[in-house]
Amino acid sequence: MSEPIWKKTGASAAPTQAVMQFLAGEDVVLDRQLIAYDIQASRAHVAGLAEIGLLQPEEADALRQELTRIGDQLATGERVLDERFEDGHSALETWLTEALGPLGGKVHAGRSRNDQVAVALRLYMKDRLVQLQRVCVAIAEQLLARAQREGDLPMPGYTHLQRAMPSSVGLWLAGHAEAFIDNADLARRTRDWLDASPLGTASGFGVNLPLARDAVAEALGFPRLVLNPQYAQNSRGKIELQAMAALGAATLDARRLAWDLSLFTTSEFAFVDLPDEWCTGSSIMPNKRNPDVVELLRASHGVVAGARAELEAVLSLPSGYQRDLQASKPPLLRAFAGGLQALQLLAPLLDAMSWNQDAMRAAMTPEIYATDLSVELAQQGMPFREAYREVAERIAQMDDQDPRESLEKRVSTGACGDLALARLEARLAPLKEI
Amino acid sequence: MSEPIWKKTGASAAPTQAVMQFLAGEDVVLDRQLIAYDIQASRAHVAGLAEIGLLQPEEADALRQELTRIGDQLATGERVLDERFEDGHSALETWLTEALGPLGGKVHAGRSRNDQVAVALRLYMKDRLVQLQRVCVAIAEQLLARAQREGDLPMPGYTHLQRAMPSSVGLWLAGHAEAFIDNADLARRTRDWLDASPLGTASGFGVNLPLARDAVAEALGFPRLVLNPQYAQNSRGKIELQAMAALGAATLDARRLAWDLSLFTTSEFAFVDLPDEWCTGSSIMPNKRNPDVVELLRASHGVVAGARAELEAVLSLPSGYQRDLQASKPPLLRAFAGGLQALQLLAPLLDAMSWNQDAMRAAMTPEIYATDLSVELAQQGMPFREAYREVAERIAQMDDQDPRESLEKRVSTGACGDLALARLEARLAPLKEI
Amino acid sequence: MSEPIWKKTGASAAPTQAVMQFLAGEDVVLDRQLIAYDIQASRAHVAGLAEIGLLQPEEADALRQELTRIGDQLATGERVLDERFEDGHSALETWLTEALGPLGGKVHAGRSRNDQVAVALRLYMKDRLVQLQRVCVAIAEQLLARAQREGDLPMPGYTHLQRAMPSSVGLWLAGHAEAFIDNADLARRTRDWLDASPLGTASGFGVNLPLARDAVAEALGFPRLVLNPQYAQNSRGKIELQAMAALGAATLDARRLAWDLSLFTTSEFAFVDLPDEWCTGSSIMPNKRNPDVVELLRASHGVVAGARAELEAVLSLPSGYQRDLQASKPPLLRAFAGGLQALQLLAPLLDAMSWNQDAMRAAMTPEIYATDLSVELAQQGMPFREAYREVAERIAQMDDQDPRESLEKRVSTGACGDLALARLEARLAPLKEI
């Protein structure tokens, strides 16, 4: 690892190798996911320094060009951010100085690593929340498309995992669609909430320069500033928790959907078939065909919930930057990497699965129509409680029926007789715009 | 406890007392916090039934009057929701039937306990998020008012709990103010996100009636519907988690503020004095004067974080109502009761505390001006890294200075020389409207 | 509420009502669960003071008699610990002084509320861990008794919720039995680990008296001391977390068992019947018979997991007593109350359920014997991988078989052909002793 940038001349002793490794953690590896945002912010910062005359136009041009070049090389793999550096910020300063001499060091005027990290993380979270919104929209679209196509297929409806009432594939599909519409909506609201630039707050006290904070923020696409430098540091962790709360809402719903599929692909339910591409076998049982993807989808919420807990555990701190905040990076990056990977498989999985109509029809045994009957009696004027007791006594004598007749009668908004798909589409439409 | 409303005639055996207690949990006690919302929703539901002709106008009037009477009696304590009932919903039906005979039972047409609970909880959460927004606004106002009054007082600024740079009481106050502006904003966005009526989705399948769902929702102040009945159930727990995430953002910031006060009231820092009303003594040490309120404020985030974890733990479920969801109520109500109680003490505490100027001034030892000096050198053209090393070598020889001079030079937006209080006020203003 | 015991004469101002309520929290209500332990420890402390001559024998006798009387009255309800008191410790001192005059105050010599709380909580946890061990033993006994009786019943075995291999009711019962044997074992080990007396450490610094700490500990049934007074405070929360970890292991296994029963009581599996006493109905669907107890058992782990998270969140603190630690009481008491209530229903539920042999036999479709076949081929010398591929190709042609034949061949220790019930009994036996 190269000399740390805070190393003073003649300091008597440097940290040992074990201490340096502990301090660095996985920082430099994690920063591979963040350095592009750091470069983006550095370019804007350089423009801001030029605007207030702290850099000559040609100096600013040289720095910006070199930043672009470094970014391009990192993108192609020509240049690599590796363990020689303490973190991405040190690497950037080293590279700039190698290329441009003392000018390279001027990029650091008016900022600190603290606001560099803060702004890079805000840009990262905005990007990931856009991806989250997009993947939730894609899942909802897939679900609504199937609901349009095959929404009328009868299917037993369950509460307490007990057969409850006749339902339809459409109700199931549209229900999960509405969940992911809410999730896309939450991703957008969360992004709007945290969409503020901390750049120009330095290490929590601002600087002795009339920085062009508003212009720099605008150039980076932030509609407003984190105004207070102390809050730029104090908000670290807090905004990450909200970003992960939005992600967790989606993985929570993915878990519920995966639970349904896990049950529906048992031999006992057998409502859903998954093609071979989505199944695996057992190393010991030749007969097995396992829905592993579904199970790992179900498990995928864990990494998000755990990351939230990990971050919560380090945030009991007084104001101002404390090194503990470095520990907020790994859970954030891990949660979004794991969560988004899982969510991205959901739309293709929903596309690939098929319904087993016979099994669903066979599971619609006569007693499933009992509520229909009691509602009819109530509509004829009998108080509902009385109708309920009346029907309860007749259950064993009920006959099989055509489920479609029952479904058509379920006319309240959103129910099988009126799935309200158009209204769901109408909520989804604006969320397709980022 | 009275007979459960789902009891069928001639059922051979009823649950034992131990089982009934386990099933009921604290439901009926918790429902004291929810029954007013249930009554409000029941009144709207009755109007909706009348609108579709399922109730005669005079029936609807009678039911609505009786609901109002029950609500009033509960509010005054004349009527009490107690352990004789399984839960608030059963109590309501019993009371209506006692007063109105068979007509009382008709209120249940077209709905289920499931959507009754769901709508009452949504109304509850909206109310609590309004309270959260209000208390965050009040805290921010208190902080900004003090910042206006005494923002220029010098105070050492810390990072890593080490003296870092000259700072001001204003920077500290405005920093916490911006935190609570963000928290008020988050409370509002979260309320908007979950502001949808599940009423009319029954037990997750809708009903065989053309319910006036939109009109009922509008009467209850919901701008839109939870359209899909399955999602009305599947969203339980999920929306509670987001409501608690918003609450947790505020208690997290209260914890950070409490940490600051806990340090500032030590004899070693001694920056802040708390009046006797905010302190307690020790049962064994006559000299003690302890900032217990501050410490319990610091602890108050725990109940919110724990409630979120408790709820997370029960939400690994397939679609549709499962009784597990009953376990989502206690953590939600506990989190908001505990979290709001703590937050409500924050504004008066911030009003009561006073600053110890001498102690803060004495803590501003000369080396605190080192960054100022290196920035000056950089402004004179020296590359920042070089200036930094130059100053690092001179530190022991630095003289005391007037901190106000240093603070005036910190002119970047939000820093001590430009606290941007007007811009913070401008963000706060619209949040005062609910 | 009465005057706090740390109130000094002439203090200018007392906390407001809102502050007092915030400080007190639910302490006095929670202390109803703890005051018996406080009385027990107070009696031992009085004896210890007499031993070192700080109390005359007749003083000690009077105090001990009065403590016993108070304890008896609290047990019968003749005396009530209510909101007039700040907490149980204040109440005790007040009551003693009311009855005995100034002598009542002498009970506080050589101790602080801090070690009073600490010792009461250790006694409480020891008791609850005994209850935990007992309930786990009872569950394991029930499971092993059924395994003895009906262990041979064939049942399909599942992995990935897919039919995997022929299995038996005995394998399922013995598997859950071994889980609860481990849980009983963990309860005991955890109790042993925390079985140390903090009494005599006062507020974290010990006292100026040669307290008879060892004798007092012995009288209270502690085999050793928490030696260091600082650690007596620092260990608060930490030991609670371990006690709850032991509880959580049991509720985690209860959740898994409840999941099995939730699936087995669906119409689709239908392996298990629950009698009416363990089921409930729906308020809207006359046909429903819901396994609510099973579902709430499944949810019961939540309160334990949440309590652990709540406690974790308050424990980021420097050494020594901080008032934050008061917040460790509610989650601990809530977790044990909720967790033990749920676990206590498990043995009777396991006693009440019955197996549906026909449904289980019908679910043992021919392909479930595929692994048997490939193992046979391997035993005849074919490399296992080859046998596996061979059988995989023949699956569709496999015939139905008698599952008992297959089960008998499963002879590895613990498998269906050798359930090892005697060895499980042997592990359980010593855990029946407390």
Next chain:
Amino acid sequence: MSEPIWKKTGASAAPTQAVMQFLAGEDVVLDRQLIAYDIQASRAHVAGLAEIGLLQPEEADALRQELTRIGDQLATGERVLDERFEDGHSALETWLTEALGPLGGKVHAGRSRNDQVAVALRLYMKDRLVQLQRVCVAIAEQLLARAQREGDLPMPGYTHLQRAMPSSVGLWLAGHAEAFIDNADLARRTRDWLDASPLGTASGFGVNLPLARDAVAEALGFPRLVLNPQYAQNSRGKIELQAMAALGAATLDARRLAWDLSLFTTSEFAFVDLPDEWCTGSSIMPNKRNPDVVELLRASHGVVAGARAELEAVLSLPSGYQRDLQASKPPLLRAFAGGLQALQLLAPLLDAMSWNQDAMRAAMTPEIYATDLSVELAQQGMPFREAYREVAERIAQMDDQDPRESLEKRVSTGACGDLALARLEARLAPLKEI
């Protein structure tokens, strides 16, 4: 990636690349930490197969030699477990077959990947719990050694972060020592609790072979078996949670110790000096010397708490192996890697720090002796409550004193006048044996 070992001839479609990556996760990388245990268990399994005649002695020898060779090559880096393989178990089988032909496949007789994973994880956890015990012992030894050397140094004692009573460096050191003695003890008890061999339970049903399970377990150092095959799977996650609970007890105490050091190294307290090797600087403030190691130690509990939460989130499952359990590996390995790395720095840090006697003496202001005085009055016969009030009124007039005089009087066991170091050593001694 090579063909999965469960791939059947002629299967129509294989999972896509994205699905395969999702299924594999980081498994093969994580297995680098586990493969040595897999090899160890495989060697014992081979011996067991030979014992029951399923392998000829020369076959067993060949397999064991090859396993040893592979293990050696992995240890030196000559052979690498990389992404070509699905996981470590597949790699092992591939390598054996490459080297030994069809004989290589025979190692899989009588076991499944499920029990391979389970046994490797148990061996891994036992090893890590040994490391945990060792590092806790080393920390306690360091603390006790310093306590022997400099335990008499006076130091103010704090409660509520307020100066409370005269205390000593010895009380602080011994307090943390007792914490780590408890932690070492917990590590050992936890290891004993989970010290059971699941090998020979295959995929949760055992096998059709009279496996020598006891002999194999003994060869691997397990004193007993996980008897029931279903429990061998159901205990996955549960035992990991307990292993992490033991680890978390230690990182929790490390956090508390780090909090103390964080405060003690402020300019305001200034009780502790850290040498340059343990500090870092700021990239912007030339005056800073930051205790980053201390802060990251304080943060290190987060990774353990988060890992527990992550694992909790995936364990809501029915009995038997589900693929979700694969998600239990990453948090376990991450928690032990991060937690042990942090703990290993603690003993050297405690060795390197030094006490600033003058600062501690100066902080012992006169009112700190108030409790001493009230105890004296009580010893002279005044009821304690009265003495307390008397002293409270005199506080402003108290004089400075020699703290050593006060410390000598604190004679209760464990207090400054009797640190009980010999008794702590006596508890530590048996924990040095593994």
